Amino acid sequence: MARTSGSSSQKTGPLVRAAALRLFAQHGFAAVSMRQIAAEVGVQAGALYRYTPDKQSLxxxxxxxHMEELLATWEEVDAGAAPLARLDSFVRFHILHHLDRADAVFISYMELRNLTPENFAQIEAMRAEYEQVLENILVACGGEGLGDPKLTTLAVLAMLTGVNTWYREGGRLDRETVVQSYVAMVRRVVGV
Amino acid sequence: MARTSGSSSQKTGPLVRAAALRLFAQHGFAAVSMRQIAAEVGVQAGALYRYTPDKQSLxxxxxxxHMEELLATWEEVDAGAAPLARLDSFVRFHILHHLDRADAVFISYMELRNLTPENFAQIEAMRAEYEQVLENILVACGGEGLGDPKLTTLAVLAMLTGVNTWYREGGRLDRETVVQSYVAMVRRVVGV
Incomplete structure (x- = not known):
């Protein structure tokens, strides 16, 4: 990493990440330049390069x-209770956590194509780790609808993340109604 | 529309659409220029503008x-049989139709942000029409898991379209296994 003055870097880092997230989500990774990100933060392009070597790293x-936060937050939320209570808790957690991070979720699915193979492999490993969390819960629940556990896990995750594509704050259904409906649907999918 | 020589336009149209689809899916709409699309087709930029007024129109x-084809193909597939047979048939149709059109599906979700408000409204109306097809089937099935029909419809569609994000030809599960697993899962979701 390039040398940075500690206090300036600490302030700039979160601002750079927030600006990049906003611009990538709005225009797509390939259409955004480091110069645009610098302008959004309000610094010169040179200052940006002192913080991050390139757009790929960003x-x-x-x-x-996004993935580290997802895994760490679930660790905190997970009460390690009985399997069915953990399943309900996971459904609630996944929906609310993703609804609060729409741009990051959008980028995490859409811009996988723009990661270098090495970076892609690292992100994929973290995604697999998260999928394994749900798969373990589903297996522990042992419902008669478990089927192929990996396939069922991916189907449930797609269903839950899909809420981000249509849910609007202040719309017909509030968050709690949505969460409870999905808790019931997921229970039925796996037959518990 | 600009004047075009019939035969040349008939040849160029599908080539332009195929090139634009490929480039938009790979790099994102905002990062692709008309010049790049023309180069991919193998014509001058001027020739491209005789076919289409701008990138937004493309x-x-x-x-x-994509939406017209989806709606029309379902019309053909739909045998108008008993509700439960129609539900199974819809699940099979949706998964296979989308797997065969990965780039178009990717763009149809990702580039909604880049449509003008007028164009967005038209695409949204067609999507609503397709959602209504499934909602009507779910209501006709009358399962005890129907819940809020619109919410259940969106949950099922997200689950089905999600197959595109992980399915790989020649992977652990073949298409038929995937289809049958989803048919069973969707039946359980709606309780039929």
Whole structure:
């Protein structure tokens, strides 16, 4: 990493990530230049390069942060209770966590194509780790609808993340109604 | 529309749409220029403008074609049988139709942000029409898991379209296994 003055870097880092997230989500990774990101932060392009070596690193950092936060927050939320209570808790957690991070979720799915193979492999490993969390819960629930556990896991995750594509704050259904409906649907999918 | 020589336009149209689809899916709409699309087709930029007025029209045309084809193909597939047979048939149709059109599906979700408000409204109306097809089937099935029909419809569609994000030809599960697993899962979701 390039040398940075500690206090300036600490302030700039979160601002750079927030600006990059906003611009990538709005225009797509390939259409955004480092110069645009610098302008959005309100610094010169040179100052940006002191913080991050290139746009690829910035994209990877955003996706890595998203996955690390997802895994760490679930660790905190997970009460390690009985399997069925953990399943309900996971459904609630996944929906609300993703609704609160629409741009990061959008980028994490859409810009996988723009990661270098090495960076892609790292993000994929973290995604697999998260999928394994749900798969373990589904297996522990042992419902008669479990079927192929990996396939069922991916089907449930797609269903839950799909809420981000249509849910609007202040719309017909509030968050709690949505969460409870999905808790019931997921229970039925796996037959518990 | 600009004047075009019939035969040349008939040849160029599909080539332009195929090139635009490929480039938009790979790089994102905002990062692709008309010049790049022309180069991909193997014509001068001027020739491209004789076919289409601008990039926005091209994006809209791709999304419109995707939705028209989806709705028309379902009309053909739909045997109008008993509700439960129609539900199974819809699940099979949706998964296979989308797997065969990965780039178009990707663009249809990702580039909604880049449509003008007028074009967005038209695409949204076609999507609503397609959602209504499934909602009507779910209501006709009358399962005890129907819940809020619109919410259940969106949950099922997200689950089905999600197959595109992980399915790989020649992977662990073949198409038929995937289809049958989803048919069973969707039946359980709606309780039929």
């Amino acid at each position: 994209l990877f950092e955003l996706m890595q942060f | 994006l809209f045309e791709l999304m419109q074609f």
